[in-house]
Amino acid sequence: MIDSKVHTMENGNLSRLPVPEIKEEIFQHTHKQVHRRDDVRLKPPKLKPRYDTNFNRDHTAHAISFRGDDLECVADSSLLGSTYDCSLNETYFEQCFTCLAKIGEGSFGEVFKVRSKEDGLLYAVKKSKQLFRSDLYRQERLEEVRRYEQFSGHKNCLQFYRAWEQEDRLFMQMELCRESLDSYLQRKRNIPEEKIWSILLDLLLALKSLHDRNLLHLDIKLDNVLIGDDDSCKLADFGLVIDVDRANRHQATEGDSRYVAPEIMQGNFSKAADIFSLGIAMLELSCYLELPANGPLWQQLRSAVFPEDFLKKISEELQNVIKDMMTPDPRQRPTVDHLLSNKRFVTMLQRRRHWELVNKMKTAVRKSRRLAWSTLCNLKNVVFSFFATILSIFGKRELSTDTSTYSAPTTVEKKRAPHLRSHLTSSTPTMNSSKAKARIDLQFEDDLYFGQQHSTPYNNGLNDNDKIVNSTPLNHNHSSFRSRKDLTKTCFNDNSEVPSFLLNKSTFSYIDDGDSSSSLQCLRRPLDVSSMRGKKLFSKFDEDTD
Ligand SMILES: Nc1ncnc2c1ncn2[C@@H]1O[C@H](COP(=O)(O)OP(=O)(O)OP(=O)(O)O)[C@@H](O)[C@H]1O
Numbered sequence: 001m002i003d004s005k006v007h008t009m010e011n012g013n014l015s016r017l018p019v020p021e022i023k024e025e026i027f028q029h030t031h032k033q034v035h036r037r038d039d040v041r042l043k044p045p046k047l048k049p050r051y052d053t054n055f056n057r058d059h060t061a062h063a064i065s066f067r068g069d070d071l072e073c074v075a076d077s078s079l080l081g082s083t084y085d086c087s088l089n090e091t092y093f094e095q096c097f098t099c100l101a102k103i104g105e106g107s108f109g110e111v112f113k114v115r116s117k118e119d120g121l122l123y124a125v126k127k128s129k130q131l132f133r134s135d136l137y138r139q140e141r142l143e144e145v146r147r148y149e150q151f152s153g154h155k156n157c158l159q160f161y162r163a164w165e166q167e168d169r170l171f172m173q174m175e176l177c178r179e180s181l182d183s184y185l186q187r188k189r190n191i192p193e194e195k196i197w198s199i200l201l202d203l204l205l206a207l208k209s210l211h212d213r214n215l216l217h218l219d220i221k222l223d224n225v226l227i228g229d230d231d232s233c234k235l236a237d238f239g240l241v242i243d244v245d246r247a248n249r250h251q252a253t254e255g256d257s258r259y260v261a262p263e264i265m266q267g268n269f270s271k272a273a274d275i276f277s278l279g280i281a282m283l284e285l286s287c288y289l290e291l292p293a294n295g296p297l298w299q300q301l302r303s304a305v306f307p308e309d310f311l312k313k314i315s316e317e318l319q320n321v322i323k324d325m326m327t328p329d330p331r332q333r334p335t336v337d338h339l340l341s342n343k344r345f346v347t348m349l350q351r352r353r354h355w356e357l358v359n360k361m362k363t364a365v366r367k368s369r370r371l372a373w374s375t376l377c378n379l380k381n382v383v384f385s386f387f388a389t390i391l392s393i394f395g396k397r398e399l400s401t402d403t404s405t406y407s408a409p410t411t412v413e414k415k416r417a418p419h420l421r422s423h424l425t426s427s428t429p430t431m432n433s434s435k436a437k438a439r440i441d442l443q444f445e446d447d448l449y450f451g452q453q454h455s456t457p458y459n460n461g462l463n464d465n466d467k468i469v470n471s472t473p474l475n476h477n478h479s480s481f482r483s484r485k486d487l488t489k490t491c492f493n494d495n496s497e498v499p500s501f502l503l504n505k506s507t508f509s510y511i512d513d514g515d516s517s518s519s520l521q522c523l524r525r526p527l528d529v530s531s532m533r534g535k536k537l538f539s540k541f542d543e544d545t546d
């Protein structure tokens, strides 16, 4: 936090800017330093917070939402869904998420990468560091939830899912982003200018959604901008967001001193302060400049003295935009709308809209193709079931003279198939030894797969007629012997074709052409095949040698 003493404005210019605290005299701008995550800023030792003893500590998790009609905070455990069991010892966080890693930390919270046990997806959960010391402190923390709820629909603001409080801490479940803009810069160092323009456009659009509602962000910095999976930048950390009017009633808190606008030192909070912070963040991003937190360089950057050595790396057009955004006098800084009217941004927005349209059309084509294909498949199924019905009716009619007998085959057939026995075997597919003709009438339920295989060795010893044993899988199927519904098939077992089928239902009956040389007797045999569900079975038809 910056010690803001009163300073005067002369002719609209700042006479002398306050210097937060000068650690050492540094007069040279430097490139950004690579910091390890834990030594970015020295922190004072943690004091044990003193709690308001009257403050009610509740161990049950309550969902926090401001989405109700009266826009007041609703804390309700029933909003957390049926998965939460408050009688268990585990917290809501433990019950509903698997914590995978800690991915960030700020002054108010720690952020974890988690996997939801509800839907299996990855999220980020921000857990407040400090316990609620008082009702006022709690209200301040909950304000962030209100802001996230307000902006999470915007493409360039971080998507928010839900918030809850438990044991005097606030938890927020949010979209998981790849990394912050700060770590992206540390990794890349030299970011192409096209990318910088695109990032600036993303952030201006996010800022517009706040400024249009008369809200100030007050903590714009690279660490609070996240990169989503689609490469777009998202403004995050709405912890300091405040209404312009309330901000100027001394209720606002200034953000990181490296990005703070000069007029904030006079307690002058306005939308222009966000423009300054965004401008200086763009300077850091495009020039890989280490921003001072205090000292003469801090003053220079707020008095229109720029590090020209660094600036010459970027185009004049970008330099001008950044310089405009960092104008010392807040009244002369451009507004978001003014910046967005820049020709370059207008062209970029047009191009983006164009691509959005193209992508929408692509998605629509993909969807309609899928729809057409599934309609075609349904149609195919209807046609197949129609033919299957015809076939089954035809088969029944053949049987209709006597429910248990087939009509006699022709003499040719009789000669070829004087006596048949059907074996349903399993463990090995059947090799064909028989020159016979068999008729099988199988009445299955829906999922029966009926396939056929030949040229696989047949295991002998099939003396137990009509016995079904477990099976081994088929290698391929014969097209003329495939169906899924009630089916009546004639199989000519001419050296090669041995029927086999996969059983998915526990019972079926089949008719075995089993008997005489004059008329083939049909025996309807109900079989208990429950143990063979899902298995492929093979059938062999022998000539009876008796
Ligand atoms: N949704 C997210 N996905 C990935 N990383 C995140 C996400 N939210 C936060 N982080 C990481 O955690 C860090 C801290 O988060 P955040 O800025 O929300 O906390 P904070 O305590 O409010 O910070 P500050 O000190 O800026 O007030 C971020 O800088 C970012 O690196």
Ligand SMILES: [Mg+2]
Residues within 6 Å of the ligand: 106, 107, 223, 224, 237
């Ligand atoms: Mg932050």
